[in-house]
Amino acid sequence: MNQQHFQEESEKKMEQDEIRKGPWTEQEDLILNNFVHLFGDRRWDFIAKVSGLNRTGKSCRLRWVNYLHPGLKRGKMTPQEERLVLQLHAKWGNRWSRIARKLPGRTDNQIKNYWRTHMRKQAQEKKKAMSPSSSSSSNSHSSPSPSTGKVSFYDTGGQDMGKSGGFEDEKGYSMDDIWKDIDMSEENMITPLSDNCSEEVCDIFCPPMASPSLWKMGEEESKMFLPSNQSINLLL
DNA sequence: AAATCTAACAACCGCCTTACG
DNA sequence: ACGTAAGGCGGTTGTTAGATT
Structure with missing residues (x-):
């Protein structure tokens, strides 16, 4: 599986489908999560394409940053x-x-x-x-x-x-x-x-878990939150 | 119990910045 | 140096759940 392959596949799909908007489904979350772990949280347009989510890169990034990121705290502010x-x-x-x-x-x-x-x-x-x-x-x-x-x-x-x-x-x-x-x-x-x-x-x-510049997790740390191999396999 | 209000959250849009060819 | 695409940020709007009337 290489990136080019993903891209070709997804481009075919994109021609058929329209860009999705609105609330994300669990399924989409799972897919996005897995693709981010595969390709990193930088190349959003690429991830948007290869994942076949029919979302924009921006939308994917936003979902990841605001909702799926493993380090996120939820609930009331202290x-x-x-x-x-x-x-x-x-x-x-x-x-x-x-x-x-x-x-x-x-x-x-x-x-x-x-x-x-x-x-x-x-x-x-x-x-x-x-x-x-x-x-x-x-x-x-x-x-x-x-x-x-x-x-x-x-x-x-x-x-x-x-x-x-x-x-x-x-x-x-x-x-x-x-x-x-x-x-x-x-x-x-x-x-x-x-x-x-x-x-x-x-x-x-800031509590100790915060890095000086970002709360973003290190690679090792984030592995703890990686989806199971099972779910990745589901996708590939 | 139904209607209305409010707070919290999620997502999109448009503009700006940055990286790259 | 310039143009373009992608990413990032702030503003705004939509949705929903819980509280109140």
Whole structure:
């Protein structure tokens, strides 16, 4: 079995079938898992083709990174993780992947989702607290999206904003303001990281299993999670 | 018990970056 | 140096399960 063979086979298939979208089935997961272990987690387009999954490389990568990766933690964030997210977000803004590297086993997607729901909650509570009849703060706690007029809870603070924004609504109640408030209200609970908190300092929060840069597992370690030979054989 | 709301999670899209020929 | 393809990232939307009314 060589790569060329796989490719030829799959190209034949691809001509027949359309690219699949939507939720992954167990079967697909199994197949993807096996092909990733065969070819590594880099060549996603290739894996997408040879696996016959009729998914895009991007889709395969996302599924692997966010769901199938053996090192993933699932379930609720621990208080420590929550605190770390808050602190790192205050420092870096919406740099989810960067933040995720400091939370072993958590993906950028998980953190993003966590942030979204929890900030929404925060904002709602804040709104209530601010006054039920306040009109002066009507465009309150975040920037309305220009296109939809909806409030985006993503448009947040952080001092190191990248391409994705970092802009503040000139007149609105920016996320920086929210963060100031949150910081103030939680000051007693959280020991804030200093502004020049280095990555090394942040690593303090990371359990030993985390590598300094990534939580990604080493080859040996990941073997522990390899699917059984049986399932690989099923595919080949 | 049914309807509605909310939180959490999964997945896609579009843009940007990077590697490679 | 340039163009292109693939990978990576952030934003957004859809789905579902559990809680509440």
